[in-house]
Amino acid sequence: MNAIVGLCHFCEAHGPRPLFCTFTTDNESHTTESSKSGVQCSGCTSLGPETVFVSRDDDGTIFCSRESVPNADVTAFLRQAAIRSITCEVNWNKEGGVVYFSDTHGHVLSLTFQVKDTWARGLKRWFSIVVLMKDKMLLLNITPLLTEHMQKIAKELQELADVVYDAEQKVCSQRALRLKTGRNDFGQSRSLMHLTGSEDVFKRLHSNFTWMLKAGAHTYSEKLYTSQDLLKKLQPQALKNSIFEPSTCSVPNDEECMSLRSLEKLLTKTVFKVLMYCTLTGVYIVIKSNKIEADAIIKGLSRLLPVNQPNYTRISIAKSDEKLLTSVCLVEEVENGNFSYKWAGPLPVKYPTLMNRIENAMNNEKFNDEVLHQHVKSLQLEWLGIAKAVKPAIASSGARSDAVAKLKQIFGVAQHDESLLNHWMSAFCI
Numbered sequence: 528m529n530a531i532v533g534l535c536h537f538c539e540a541h542g543p544r545p546l547f548c549t550f551t552t553d554n555e556s557h558t559t560e561s562s563k564s565g566v567q568c569s570g571c572t573s574l575g576p577e578t579v580f581v582s583r584d585d586d587g588t589i590f591c592s593r594e595s596v597p598n599a600d601v602t603a604f605l606r607q608a609a610i611r612s613i614t615c616e617v618n619w620n621k622e623g624g625v626v627y628f629s630d631t632h633g634h635v636l637s638l639t640f641q642v643k644d645t646w647a648r649g650l651k652r653w654f655s656i657v658v659l660m661k662d663k664m665l666l667l668n669i670t671p672l673l674t675e676h677m678q679k680i681a682k683e684l685q686e687l688a689d690v691v692y693d694a695e696q697k698v699c700s701q702r703a704l705r706l707k708t709g710r711n712d713f714g715q716s717r718s719l720m721h722l723t724g725s726e727d728v729f730k731r732l733h734s735n736f737t738w739m740l741k742a743g744a745h746t747y748s749e750k751l752y753t754s755q756d757l758l759k760k761l762q763p764q765a766l767k768n769s770i771f772e773p774s775t776c777s778v779p780n781d782e783e784c785m786s787l788r789s790l791e792k793l794l795t796k797t798v799f800k801v802l803m804y805c806t807l808t809g810v811y812i813v814i815k816s817n818k819i820e821a822d823a824i825i826k827g828l829s830r831l832l833p834v835n836q837p838n839y840t841r842i843s844i845a846k847s848d849e850k851l852l853t854s855v856c857l858v859e860e861v862e863n864g865n866f867s868y869k870w871a872g873p874l875p876v877k878y879p880t881l882m883n884r885i886e887n888a889m890n891n892e893k894f895n896d897e898v899l900h901q902h903v904k905s906l907q908l909e910w911l912g913i914a915k916a917v918k919p920a921i922a923s924s925g926a927r928s929d930a931v932a933k934l935k936q937i938f939g940v941a942q943h944d945e946s947l948l949n950h951w952m953s954a955f956c957i
Contacts (some may be wrong), residue, residue: 530660532736535609537653543613545605547573549592549736562594570716580733592733604632612637612655624674640681643692669743687723778900785827786896806831809950815845816860833907877943914951
């Protein structure tokens with residue numbers, strides 16, 4: 528579990544401060560480098576700057592306990608947690624767990640408790656156990672588990688300190704002495720080892736804090752799903768002919784297909800622009816060529832299709848004595864290797880957004896052909912994703928519903944994109 532568990536205390540000389548912390552790491556240097564502490568005080572010292580407790584799990588996870596965290600930002604957050612947990616973020620009887628949140632730094636679960644100390648003001652010392660984490664929902668889910676164990680740790684420390692307190696009170700009652708002499712100079716706080724009478728107290732804390740980190744990780748595990756993972760889980764059939772198919776992002780090389788710029792140069796810009804519009808919007812195209820193979824032109828135009836479809840029937844070679852409808856765009860090779868087109872359909876005043884973006888990319892001299900084709904493929908996949916999102920919305924709500932209109936607005940689909948979107952929904956979103 529990616530979290531930090533710390534023990535904090537209230538020092539008579541320095542106020543609330545972190546005393547001891549345990550965290551997971553994969554950096555071996557954290558197990559050997561010295562802790563950084565600006566306070567030289569017996570009460571604010573736990574292991575000492577040179578001592579580090581290390582435990583290693585079977586999966587290679589390193590649990591490291593030190594006086595301070597190596598990261599400066601996390602150290603500042605831990606100090607802030609110490610102040611808040613002891614001074615303000617406590618429940619009404621100052622004996623319970625509290626969760627508070629900070630989107631900037633992180634989220635904290637804290638348990639504040641008192642330990643008897645004959646040398647302390649009021650004969651008691653304030654301590655807190657804090658759990659620092661970035662994942663709010665994970666912290667909330669494991670709060671009951673961690674709180675129960677934190678209470679056990681607090682009770683164990685209190686019982687150890689009670690034995691020492693009772694023994695010292697038998698020798699000399701501090702309450703009676705203070706009432707008689709008016710002594711109010713408390714000096715530095717005692718270390719936790721002297722307070723509990725146990726030299727192994729921090730080894731126990733290391734063991735307990737390590738258990739908390741392991742238990743939290745075993746109780747709840749976080750899994751990040753990609754869009755493809757969610758589709759596999761919720762609707763496996765939706766992956767068919769989708770942008771997640773292995774061959775979808777593959778781009779043929781120039782040996783397999785003519786590059787778009789070469790095709791534009793062969794056909795001239797005017798003819799190529801008409802063919803690009805017809806290809807993207809699903810207008811039937813028939814190619815009639817003598818010297819130049821029509822297959823090469825068809826393969827070049829296939830770069831404009833979002834999905835590789837070998838049996839795509841809307842682009843074909845002209846047959847002899849074939850009568851073509853006026854709605855078909857005929858591209859014919861004329862003399863001198865030039866090409867012309869015949870199409871009764873009107874060109875729009877404003878072309879689809881995808882077509883404009885492809886044209887801009889082709890005119891960008893910084894793109895070589897390989898980069899250009901990869902960029903065009905990414906643009907196609909973007910609009911294929913839009914088509915696959917809009918189609919089920921239309922099926923459930925209707926083409927003219929407000930929900931579909933708002934969805935198109937979010938995706939940036941304008942009126943001049945409707946012809947392309949309608950064709951792609953019917954041809955490529957099966």
